[in-house]
Amino acid sequence: MTKRSYNQYCGLAVALDLLGERWTMLVLRELLLGPRRFKDLLDGLPGIGTGLLSQRLKELEAAGVIDKATLPPPAGSNVYRLTEDGESLRPVLLGLTRWGMTRLGTPEADQYISSETLAVAVAARFNPATAHDAAGTHRLDIDARPFLLDIANGQVSVRAGEADRPVVSISTDSGSLIALINGTRTLADSLAEGFIAIDGDPAAIMALARAFDLAASEPE
Amino acid sequence: MTKRSYNQYCGLAVALDLLGERWTMLVLRELLLGPRRFKDLLDGLPGIGTGLLSQRLKELEAAGVIDKATLPPPAGSNVYRLTEDGESLRPVLLGLTRWGMTRLGTPEADQYISSETLAVAVAARFNPATAHDAAGTHRLDIDARPFLLDIANGQVSVRAGEADRPVVSISTDSGSLIALINGTRTLADSLAEGFIAIDGDPAAIMALARAFDLAASEPE
């Protein structure tokens, strides 16, 4: 039984033959943050079901977009991670994310929200044109989960994990981050009222705010 | 009966709720080239069926990504076209196309090929970093169908139609263009053996070749 295909000699059609099935790109979104176990993926994709996730992972692995690795002892568990080819989808996925974010209002009561998707959302807001002086590794904690933002060569990449010696450290919770992202609350207010804590060199902080288009009202 | 949704507060999930269903992005690919009638879309998307195309168009129109217009008399027919919001998907769709093109070998016998998808493929190859001096409107004829390539501000956009006074005019057929794109035949050979005809200012031609990464072996 052969997989269904658009059967067109067209880059987009071929990309969609592979990535266009339900859940596939969301699986890759999860992997943008780093290697993930089966269970981690299930948790981040409510509704997918084990069978379908298993099938998607096999398809992606067969296509060379992800691979499977066994963690060294004592962990010993399997993780899935992006290959170099999969990694090259990062700007494309962030581009789609950015497009979708414009039609993202305030969260509905029944909508799934995770610190992971918010971390990706932050990365999608990154604007290379205003990124001067924002280079380096920064730390972002959302609901006490640590992420690191790597900015180099005018590009950003987010990962789960703790930064070694971050240039800037930011700490907040989902609700406050959402309020900041959709413009309900300014950065200045967020800081003043204690919804967000930022630590680091003032100049670097300003540069970061600019790089993510959050400098509407400047933090002091 | 309500449309199915990932129901996540995430830009990518929202984008895929709308664009992730089967055929949707390929419909938009067709519209990248300009307004299209229902029948044109059917022809460019073999296998879709009238019902599903009709449904997709309604979904996209409801979401404000496309709109429907009635051509002035005597044509009087309906056309579908991208709204400004839909137009902003152009770089995203071209990015996915570029990613997919790398796994596009030589055409299979039963694969659908059209001058339209090839025109999009050409645009997807555009490299802003090497685009100096390639600005302007150029004409590209594929299998006698005219397209125009607009290059401005380091960005490219393709449309169906005839350019007024093109800076450079290129004329070729699908097979020759495919051979050029996938590296089977160099630009120099294509010209020497008459598979491609190019007309225009030599400096502009060179700039174009560079902008599309085709200058491996230089013409002349």
Add this chain to the structure above:
DNA sequence: CCGAATCCGGCATGATACTG
């Protein structure tokens, strides 16, 4: 010719149960 509605067989998906 344009566009949409309908019916139907088959496959993809979603949920749960089950095994190592």
Add this chain to the structure above:
DNA sequence: CAGTATCATGCCGGATTCGG
């Protein structure tokens, strides 16, 4: 925890039909 097996449901693909 990491998947496989199973089954009900609903989406998709193809054909046909129908009104403008």
